[in-house]
Amino acid sequence: MPSRTPSLEVRLRDHGISRREFLKFCGMMAATLALPASFAPKIAKAMNTAARIPVVWLEFQDCAGNTESFLRSSAPTAAEIVLDQISLDYHETIMAPAGAAAERSLEEVVTKHKGQYIAIVEGSIPMKDDGIYCVINGHTALDIARNVCGNAMVTIAAGACAWDGGIPAAGPNPTGAVGIGEAVPGLKNLINLPGCPMNVVNLTALIVHYLTFKALPATDPLGRPLFAYGQLIHNNCERRGHFDAGRYVENWGDEGHRLGYCLYKMGCKGPQTYSNCPAVQWNEGTNWPIGAGHGCVGCMSPKFWDHTTPFYERIPHLEGFGVEATADMVGAVAVGAVAVGVTGHAIASAIRSKTQPSGAHGDDTE
C-alpha cells in the first residue's frame, strides 16, 4: 500500500521550497488544467493529503528525451514537486540501483502495488520478429509492457514514440514499432501525452489532476487530455495577428523574420497542430519554438515524422514529377499545355470550316 509520510509541504520545506512557491505551483497547475483559480487551494490540499503513489518509468525504443524534458528545469521545478509527491521506484536513467537490484525494484512494485501504481512509458515497442529489437534483462519490451502496464492503475504514454511509435515507427519502420496503446490493446486508463518531447508541465498537471480528483482528465478521440491538446496552436499563437494581416516570413533571416512575422510560408505546422505550447511554453515558460523564430513541426500530431514532413513547406512537393516539382509548377505546365492544345484545336477547326463547310447555321443541307 502507498506509505504514510509527512505532508508534502513539510517535505518540500526540507528541500528549501517555500509554501509560497508551492502555492504558486498549485495555481499554475490549476491554470494548465484550465480550471478557475479557486481550484488552486483544492489542489494544494489534495497534494498535501494524498498518499504517495508508486510510479515506474519504462524506457523502450527512445532517446530519453522525455526524461530530459521531465528533469531539466529550473528550481523549484514542477518535476521536483511532483517527484516528491510520487514515489519514482523505477527509472532506468536516474535510479541508483543497477542490474538485478533494479529489476527487483520493478518486480516489487508490480507485485506489491498491483493495480495501484502509475506506469509511465517512454519509447516505442517493436513488434517485428517477436520483438527482439528491444530486450531488457532477457524480456522483450512487449512482455515488460504487458506485465507492467497490464497491472498498473494508470498508464501514461509519454512522448510521440510511446503514443504512436514516433521516429522508430517512421517509414520504413524496420522494427515494426508501435505505441503502447497498439502494443497492449485494451489497456484501461491509458492517457497519451504525445510530443517530441512531451511537455513536463502537462505530465505534471496530469498527475496533479489524478491526485486531486482521483480521475483522469477528459480526452479527445486520440486519447490525449483536452486541457493540453484541445486548442489549435495557430489560434493561440503570438504571431497570429501577422497571419491574419497577411505578413509572412519569406526567407530565413529576412526583414519579416526579424520583425517576428508569421512563419506560415516557412511550413509552420501551427495551423494543424493541437497543443498548449503557446500558453505553457517550454523550459519553465522561457520560450517555445515559434517564439524563437522556427515554425512548429507538429510533433504532437499523429505520425508526425511521416505526416508533417517536409517541415519547411506549406504544400509538399509532388512525388513522381521529378525533384523540386511543386504542385504549382505541375499545374502551371498543365494549364499551359491545355492552352496550347485548345488553341491548336481552334486553329485546326477554323481551317476545316473554311475548307469543308459543315452545313450548319440553319441552312440544313445535309
Add this chain to the structure above:
Amino acid sequence: MRQRIYVWEIPVRLTHWINAISIVVLSLTGYFIGNPWLFVAYRESYAGFFMGTVRFVHFAAAFVFMASVFLRTYWAFAGNAWSSWRGLFPFLTKRGRQGMLHAFQYYFFLRRDPPETIGHNALAGMTYAIIVVLYAMITFSGLALFGDLHPESIWAKLTGWVLMNAPAQQLRTVHHVIMYLLILFAMYHIYVAWLIDMEEGNGLMSSIFSGFKFLRPDQAPDWIEPEAEAAAPASKKVSSHAD
C-alpha cells in the same frame, strides 16, 4: 427553320453559374491561402485583416458551392431528361457508347459532322462524371481541413477519420491539385462550348443563359432519353417550347 427548345431548366442554369462563379472565387482565394504571394499589410497588424478576409470568403464561397452542388444533385433526379444523372454514365448504354465514339472522332478530326444533341453529348457526360468525382473529392478534402480547425463541428465528426489516416499536408496537396484539374476542365469546357456553338449553330452559348437551344426540325432524341420516346420526340419538345 430551326425549332427553339427549352433544354436547361432554371436550377440547371442557376447552379451552373453559381458553380462557375464560386469556383473562380474559390480558386483565387484558395491559391492565396496556399501561397500568400502578395504583401498586403504595411500597417500595424491590428489594422490589416487581409488573410482573415480571404479565408472567410473562401469558406463562405465553399458552402455556397456545396449548396449549389447539393441542389444540382437533387435536380439530377427531379429535372428533365437532359439534366438527369443518367447523363453521367454514357458508357452503360449502347447509344451512349456510340455517342461517345462519335464525339471522340469529331474532336480528333476523324469525322466532319459534330455530335448534334439536344442536351450535352455523350463524351461531355463522361467528362462531367469525372467532374462530379473531383467536386466530391475537393469538397470532402476541404471539409476535412476545415473540420480540423473546428474539432467540435459536424464537419470534423463527418471527416475526422480522413485525418486519422492521411496527413493534412497530403490532403492539402490533393485539394490544391484538384483546383488545377478544375481549371483545366474550365479551359476545355469553354473552348468546346464555343466550338460546338460555331459548328452546330444551335445557340449553345446563349442557352446557358436563356435555357433555349435552336435545333434542326429533324433532330433525333438524345442518347440519354428513354427509347420509348424515340418514336415520337416532337410533341414533347414543342410543348416545352410553349412554356
